[in-house]
Structures are given as C-alpha cells and as structure tokens.
Amino acid sequence: MKALTWQGTGKVSVETVPDPKIQEPTDAIVRMTSTAICGSDLHLYDVLGMYLDKGDVLGHEPMGIVEEVGAQVTHIKPGDRVVIPFNISCGHCWMCAKGFFAQCETTQVREQGKGASLFGYTKLYGQVPGGQAEYLRVPQAQFGPIKVPDGHPDERYLFLSDVLTTSWQAAKYADIEPGDxxxxxxxxxxxxxxxxxxxxxxxxxxxxIDSVPERLAMAERNGIETIDFGKVDDVTAAVMDMTDGRGADGVIEAVGMEAHGTPFQSAAMKAAGLLPDPIARKATETFGVDRMAALRTAFSTVRRAGTISIIGVYGGEADPFPMMDLFDKGVTMRMGQAHVKRWVDDIMPLLTGDSDPLGVDDLTTHRLPLDEAPHAYEIFKKKEDGCIKVVLKP
Structure with missing residues (x-):
C-alpha cells in the first residue's frame, strides 16, 4: 500500500509499504477514505525527529471502511463506516472505566513514562503506524472505532478522531458558565x-487571538470576536480593555509549542532536532523549554479565580511557570490529551442532522490526494494558500 512516511527532519514522502494484517483477535483493518493532517504532525515534521525512525507512517486523524476484523471484535463488521480515535484505548481497564481513555492502562507506553498509545506518533507513544495511508491496522478495535452513519461527506464525522473531541474537552475544561x-x-x-x-x-x-487573515476571517464568520495580535501593541491590554479590566472567565490555550514570539526557544528546539538522536533525546528530556508566548498570554488575560484550559501540545521538561502570579490570582488549570470516546455521545447528535450547529462543514480548506501529502505538509506548516485544515484522500 501507499503511505506517508517520515524520512528526516522536514522531510516526508509517500512510499510503498507492506499492507497491514490482523495480528491480534482485537484488531481491525480499515481502508482509509479520509485522513487529516494535524498541527501535532508538524511537531514530528520539524522538531521531534529524535523519537522517530525513517519510514515511520504518520497520521492520527483517520476514517474509512472496515475491511476485516479479529475474532473478538463484534461491534463493527466489514463494510461499516468508522472514525478511529487518535488515542488507542481498551475500554475496560481502571482508567478507561473512569473515562480517562488517554491514560488507558492497557496501552500505556510505560517504558517512556507516557499515557495511552497514539497512532502515528513517535516512540514516546508506542510507534504505532498511523493513518496517512491506504490501510490502517487498528489495535483495540473491540472498543475504539466509532461507527458513523451514511448521508454526509467524511468531513462531517472525520474530526471526531481528534479535532472535535479535543476541542470539546478544551471547552469543558474551561468550566464555562452561561454568559461567560x-x-x-x-x-x-x-x-x-x-x-x-x-x-x-x-x-x-x-x-x-491570531494574526493569519484567513483564520481570523473563518472565526469571524462563525460568530467569534477576534484580536489580530500583529496589529495591537499589547494583547493583554486589548483583552483587558474588552473585558472592563477583569479578564476572561476562561482561557483556552490552543497553540502549544508552536507559539510565536519566543525566538530563543524556537531556535533551541530546532537545533535539538538536528543533533544525533540519543543526544537530542537527552537534551529535550533534560533541558527542553517550549515556546511559551501563548501560555504567558493565557496567564495574563485570565481573570482572578478564572480557569485556563491548556489543549495545545507542549513537550518541554523545564518550562518556567510564573507560580507566584498564578497562585496569587487563584487560577485553575486543566490540561491533557483528549479522552476521545468520553465526548462522542455529546457531539454525535450535533453532526447527524442537516443544521451543522458547530459549523463543522466550514473547517476543511484543502482536500488533496495522498500522493500530494508532502506538499500539503509544507503549505500547512507555512500557512500558505489560506491553508487551515488539510484532508488527504488515499
């Protein structure tokens, strides 16, 4: 089959790799019909190469048609249309029973000290082949796959794999009250x-807050007020002015270590990615400091006794937090990988009708064949051609 593979820092290519096969009775094989590129994939593309091997198959936002199932997989069957959550969870361990699917004890990557395995995401998270491919082997398929109905294009349901469920958790973690x-x-x-x-x-x-015109325009047509940080001298002051000096009741930090405004950390992260893998891993795990401009904005703009929901991905081990200010303000912080299946029942009714209350149909900006995935990574990374979300069609 064809698959998008990591070949080195800043380099991916579509290669022919062996077709996946059933290995365990809890496996399924799914033929991909759509698979998206995530901002987290850019971390692999640019920074985290020390945790990848040449030829690793990327991608963790997949959906498709079930081709084959193992003997213990009964809730889906060949021919079913399914979305695959990005985290791999068993559904029956202690963590899963409490709804903490991103911490599944069956698939935790204990040798790395990490939570549940993820599709297409480095040795840190199990080095499981990803979904930017023609076919995907799905471990723990007795629980993971989400069966979806016909009647809408893939993009109505595809984002249950990550974007919708992650964003739902981000909003829930912000402790939103009516009118906030x-x-x-x-x-x-x-x-x-x-x-x-x-x-x-x-x-x-x-x-x-953003500065990319196409992103700002998309938000505005969906009823969101915006601040173009490229056109204001002080973002915090702008937020305070808009909130009568109090600040936001809740802040959702959706940028992570891709933040602008911290050139030293940016250069250090890129330099670490060019070191030999063992040295790079040690440097990242011991001295790694993220670009924290977005976090600092969250800290300064949340009101006293407010809540910060951190959903942007961070990888540093030595990030400096302004603990005195956070303590003084009495800030609550919640964060972590999305527990995908915890939120599916809340979201699914919003997708199956014709009204599209979340505007899911207004997110994908580029649909490209899998063969054009390297180009897609470049325009997504560089925010070229109005690129906000890319869906690949294997």
Whole structure:
C-alpha cells in the first residue's frame, strides 16, 4: 500500500509499504477514505525527529471502511463506516472505566513514562503506524472505532478522531458558565472549533487571538470576536480593555509549542532536532523549554479565580511557570490529551442532522490526494494558500 512516511527532519514522502494484517483477535483493518493532517504532525515534521525512525507512517486523524476484523471484535463488521480515535484505548481497564481513555492502562507506553498509545506518533507513544495511508491496522478495535452513519461527506464525522473531541474537552475544561467571556489563543483547527463549541456550551462572548487573515476571517464568520495580535501593541491590554479590566472567565490555550514570539526557544528546539538522536533525546528530556508566548498570554488575560484550559501540545521538561502570579490570582488549570470516546455521545447528535450547529462543514480548506501529502505538509506548516485544515484522500 501507499503511505506517508517520515524520512528526516522536514522531510516526508509517500512510499510503498507492506499492507497491514490482523495480528491480534482485537484488531481491525480499515481502508482509509479520509485522513487529516494535524498541527501535532508538524511537531514530528520539524522538531521531534529524535523519537522517530525513517519510514515511520504518520497520521492520527483517520476514517474509512472496515475491511476485516479479529475474532473478538463484534461491534463493527466489514463494510461499516468508522472514525478511529487518535488515542488507542481498551475500554475496560481502571482508567478507561473512569473515562480517562488517554491514560488507558492497557496501552500505556510505560517504558517512556507516557499515557495511552497514539497512532502515528513517535516512540514516546508506542510507534504505532498511523493513518496517512491506504490501510490502517487498528489495535483495540473491540472498543475504539466509532461507527458513523451514511448521508454526509467524511468531513462531517472525520474530526471526531481528534479535532472535535479535543476541542470539546478544551471547552469543558474551561468550566464555562452561561454568559461567560471565553478567550481562545490561536485559531488553528483546534482553536476554531474550541471557540465555536464554547459558544455552543453557553459562553456569552468568545474572543480569539491570531494574526493569519484567513483564520481570523473563518472565526469571524462563525460568530467569534477576534484580536489580530500583529496589529495591537499589547494583547493583554486589548483583552483587558474588552473585558472592563477583569479578564476572561476562561482561557483556552490552543497553540502549544508552536507559539510565536519566543525566538530563543524556537531556535533551541530546532537545533535539538538536528543533533544525533540519543543526544537530542537527552537534551529535550533534560533541558527542553517550549515556546511559551501563548501560555504567558493565557496567564495574563485570565481573570482572578478564572480557569485556563491548556489543549495545545507542549513537550518541554523545564518550562518556567510564573507560580507566584498564578497562585496569587487563584487560577485553575486543566490540561491533557483528549479522552476521545468520553465526548462522542455529546457531539454525535450535533453532526447527524442537516443544521451543522458547530459549523463543522466550514473547517476543511484543502482536500488533496495522498500522493500530494508532502506538499500539503509544507503549505500547512507555512500557512500558505489560506491553508487551515488539510484532508488527504488515499
């Protein structure tokens, strides 16, 4: 089959690799019909090569048609249309029983000290082949796959794999009360959907920060107020002015370690990615400091006794937090990988009708064949051609 493979820092290519096969009775094989590129994939593309091997298959936002199932897989069958959550969870361990699917004890990568395995995401998370391919082997398929109905294009359901469920968790973790003011940092796919979901969950006002014109325009046509940080001298002052000096009740930090405004950390991260793998891993795990401009904005703009929901991905081991200020303000912080299946029942009714209350149909900007995946990574990384969300069609 054809698959998008990592070949080195800043280099991916579509290669012919062996077709996946059933290995365990809890496996399924799914023929991919759509598979998206995530902002987290750019971390692999640019920074985290020390945790990858040449030829690793990327991608963790897949959906398709079931081709084959193992003997213990009974809730789906060949021919079913399914979305695959990005985290691999068993559904029956202690963590899963409590809804903490991103911490599944069956698939935890204990040798790396990490939570549940992820598709297409480095040795840190199990080095499981990903879904930017023609076929995907799905471990723990007795629980993971989400069966979806016909009647809408893939993109109506595809984002249950990550974007929708991650954004729903981000909004829930912001402790939104009716009428609250919510601030969202970053208007990539997660920020876009987090802002819309915050409104759906009762926020009276949602303000979002970015500088890319196409991102700002997309948010605005979905009812979100925006701040172009390239056109204001002080983002914090702008937020305070818009909230009568109090700050936002809840802040959703949807940028992570891709944040602008911290050139030293950016250069250090890129330099670490060019070191030999053992040295790079040691440097990252011991001295790694993320670009924290978006987090600092969240810290300074949340009101006293407010809540910060961190859904942007961070990888540093030595990030400096302003603990005195956070303690003084009495800030609550919640964060972590999305527990995908915990939120599916809440979201699915919003997708199956014709009304599209979350505006899911207004997210994908580029649909490209799998063969054009290297080009897709470049325009997504560089925010060229109005690129906000890419869906690949194997």
């Amino acid at each position: 003011t919510v601030l969202v940092t970053g208007l990539g796919p997660i920020g876009q959907m987090s802002a819309r979901i915050a409104r759906h969950l009762g926020a009276g006002r949602v303000i979002a």
